[in-house]
Amino acid sequence: MPWCDPCDRFYNPNTLLVDGSCPRCSTVLDVADGAADGGGQTASSSKIPWHFWVVLVLVALYLGWRVVQGIWLAVQAIF
Numbered sequence: 001m002p003w004c005d006p007c008d009r010f011y012n013p014n015t016l017l018v019d020g021s022c023p024r025c026s027t028v029l030d031v032a033d034g035a036a037d038g039g040g041q042t043a044s045s046s047k048i049p050w051h052f053w054v055v056l057v058l059v060a061l062y063l064g065w066r067v068v069q070g071i072w073l074a075v076q077a078i079f
């Protein structure tokens with residue numbers, strides 16, 4: 001996670017400028033931890049963060065459970 005001292009905040013690597021500098025103050029930030037992993041794997045995995053999929057699965061499970069509840073209530077109402 002790139003940290004910008006002048007702006008006193010963290011930046012998502014995707015929000016940085018093309019050369020890896022801060023979009024607000026143009027300070028070149030340390031993106032070594034992202035480059036150290038190397039290759040396209042880091043680039044592709046940083047596009048969609050892993051917690052996005054966790055949230056997606058949890059939402060899918062919740063909505064699926066609500067559908068089951070809805071069907072159950074409908075069945076109880078009929079019989």
Ligand SMILES: [Zn+2]
Nearest residue numbers: 004007022025
């Ligand atoms: Zn900055």
